[in-house]
Amino acid sequence: MEQSRRRDLGAPVRAGGGLTMALRHTPQQLDPLGGVTAQSFAWIFTFGAVATAVGLTVGHREEYRSLPLLLVAFALLGAVGAVTVLAARPRRAPFTWRSALAIHLLGLAAVGFEAAAQWGTDTAVRSDWAPLALALFVMVTGCFRPAVEILAFAGASAVVVAAVTMAGAEAAGLPLPGIVYAGLTAGPLLAAGSGAAAFSATLVRRLLRWRTQTEGVRLTAAESIRARVRDDLRDERLSLVEGEVGPFLRELLVRGETDAAAAGRARELGEALRRALVAEADEVWLEDLVAELHDPAGLASRMDETQRAAVEAACAALSRRRTSATLERAGGGIRLTLRWQRGGGGRLGPEVQAVLRSVFPGSRIRPGSRFVELDFEPDGG
Template sequence: MRRRPLHLSPQVVDPVGGVVDVPIVAVGAALATVLAVTLTALHWGEVRLPVAAGLGLVLVLAAAIAMLAATVPARAPFTPERLGLIVTLAVGAAVAEYVSTAGANRFLYDDFGALVVGLLILSLAPYCTWVSLVVAGVLATGVSTILVLGTAPTTATHAPVISLVAVNAAFILALTAAAAVYSATVVREVLAWQRESNAAMLRRDAVRPGLASAPPSRVSVLRSEVLPFLARVTTAEHLSRADVDRARELAEALGRALRAGVEATWLDDLAASVRRAHGTAMRVADHAGDARRLDDHQRAAITALLSRGSAIRAGRRGWVWRWRGRPGRRTAGSRWPPRRTRRGVRAGVSSIGSWRSRVSWGFAHARSRRGRM
């Protein structure tokens, strides 16, 4: 499967750039509208059908509004159908202008049709592929050429028809070429930068220790599996069937990690943070999910209790403590830390009488005496 980067649009490869380019579209729409109104006023003496002239201005305004609405970031991405609609409205305005001056159009330089079409195509360069821009420009040039052939007999210059066609088509083709070159250049440069940065990331990760020992999680799956795979794919020129299968496997692994993250509670996160901070092996037994119903005060008490116990474990040989909560009861049993520690955590434990979860962890070399609150 061969990738075709030049068939991408600048907005697709650089979405932030598409947001920044919105003012360019507004300026292009305003210039097209002002240009149509000004040129119509300048050759008003040649107008034979004012209704057709007014319709041409309305179509230009409609094309400008459609362009503004189609490039709003909330409606991204920009599609070729939107480009076709905008160019069709602009070409319709050119046809209406031709009808309004039929038989009386002495000069072609004051007609706004070709200028408006080319200007609108140029304004949409950050949102379209170079292929769609070229196709739209060529089709618009064909329609404009037909209009010039119909106007040539009434012109005052008596120039060869081929010259009139070439001059009129130059407006559209030049602006279309500029838009296509801009689109292709931006896409090529952005993809080249992405390949270089991804290759650098792969080289950096190759010399760093892996994360195989870490438990599977959203972060570990993304960092150790998904991101390197995406970096390699964006750097490669071809996609194989194995790449497709690998992408499917990574999607399933990430889905499992996401589901595990949704099912985890704040208590699991607390146990993980304590384990990382103090090296304390902890196990949370909360099959009914009662930890989710604890209020802020109860959570603060549990956090203080576990943090204090882990800190003691970090500086002493250790102790074993088990706490089992039941509705309406406050029981603490097994082996407690020294008396001064019990006084520090007594208030926290007494506020968790409604907690039904069971939290337990163990340490070797326990040397404490049994106690009771």
């Protein structure tokens, strides 16, 4: 499933895929760099949730009977904020369904503890801050998660919030039917979930449409780059033949004999010529991006276009470091390991890390230890 998701990033898609495609994909999956800027929304809404909780608590402090339970509710609110902010960090991309589920579970726990802290004295249901705070956190997920999931989680949470509110209203002896008060707390949560889902679906639909419209341009640019690479490799091969192999052979003809030194030189030139020919045939693109390449089986050629683009971005970010790349079989797939030395300019910024994590699910990126491990399946199976 993870591999199929990764292939969606680079595979041609049709805008006509319609609502199904828009509901299944995530904005972060199609636009990893957008997730870098979206992390600011996580901070903004987290601050808004905390400010809402503090303001409503101070304004209606007479309704709270149990300070310990209220403090637990605030601790759970802090946990929700921590999960949201950490999950939105590019270095931890992608924002997973587990993080979204944790937001809802912790948020619902905060709803329960706040209700318990004012059990029997909650005369102003509209002042309950936990459901409102959860609604704000749900809005953040619109930047990262698929629309169907957002709606499902928000709907389930709204049912729980409504049940807690109705029970609290009955305990407080409020005059109106419990469903009325449930609407005051669950309504904003449902509205936030619907809005976040609509935002996610709209953004995904526009990204898919843009990819379809620019597919021809991108394919043309890619073919142009390949043509330039082939020309460069051909020129390198001709330079090798004309500048070194040709004079060496002419010298042998003039001398009419060979010795150990000549044999060694012949092997050296033969190996260089073989590498040039293989590079042209297999389009070994990675060799020019790193200082050292250990790929005896030619596994770099098994990457697809999306994977190559992501690795090229990482190598470009580390272009001022001495970088080595090693490719080897790992189980049923292939593992690419990038390592680089200390010193020099360049680093793997959060935007590059976000792209790598989206293209290579389960990748191990350790900038502090100066290595990256990327697992992938060979292109074409």
